């Protein structure tokens with residue numbers, strides 16, 4: 001069996017409740033998932049299902065009340081600040097909004113060099129690495145002296161990806177990284193993620209509400225519904241023949257599928273209708 005890069009077991013997260021009603025409110029109720037080196041796990045679910053909370057818990061940004069997060073064989077569930085700083089080299093993040101995640105006052109060269117400085121990479125090597133990173137994400141070398149507002153949304157997301165790659169991480173948590181982009185730009189940025197994975201062997205925990213995006217990028221998928229994983233499996237299987245009713249609903253609701261997906265979807269609708277006819281005939285309540 002392949003060793004897991006990330007293993008999440010029975011993870012629960014609860015936030016303190018504000019106002020009159022006392023006691024914590026549980027957001028994740030015991031989530032388990034794992035990622036192999038060089039692979040992508042897609043986490044899909046509707047708004048509020050807890051996708052971002054999974055990413056934040058792995059990054060040490062959400063209050064974990066139960067369960068464990070193991071990264072590279074090390075238990076990081078309650079890792080302190082010093083351990084988190086060490087982990088930054090291996091565990092990175094790309095957020096949804098490329099407008100707010102980049103410091104508007106910093107030049108791109110500084111943004112990309114910052115993580116290298118923190119890890120005490122020398123000035124000469126740092127310059128070479130920044131040039132390499134820009135090339136890697138398809139941006140011109142003169143970008144180093146420009147600031148984020150001079151770039152489009154897609155280009156800014158490329159900068160955020162370059163920054164995440166600066167320390168050559170093993171895993172990148174990608175939280176809706178293409179949701180703020182138009183469809184054409186989405187496709188280009190998704191292809192960049194795939195290319196980078198092929199070349200560098202990095203793993204992704206890829207969070208999206210869009211099943212088509214998840215199908216395109218993921219090897220495996222975990223479907224989240226109200227803080228529980230309701231279905232898990234290979235992306236090709238889960239996104240074409242979902243077993244859980246919620247995944248089926250998600251699939252039928254997802255917009256603009258490609259022609260192959262449209263054909264699969266028609267077949268799924270047919271299967272669901274047939275099942276529902278059988279269930280109705282046998283008096284099963286659905």
Ligand SMILES: Nc1ncnc2c1ncn2[C@@H]1O[C@H](COP(=O)(O)OP(=O)(O)OP(=O)(O)O)[C@@H](O)[C@H]1O
Nearest residue numbers: 015016027045046047048049050051052053054209
């Ligand atoms: N800091 C917090 N304090 C209290 N509740 C929170 C906090 N962060 C998230 N929640 C709640 O946790 C639930 C799940 O939120 P989360 O952002 O993880 O969902 P999501 O699936 O990523 O949704 P979206 O796609 O809209 O971002 C929501 O009900 C949200 O209100």
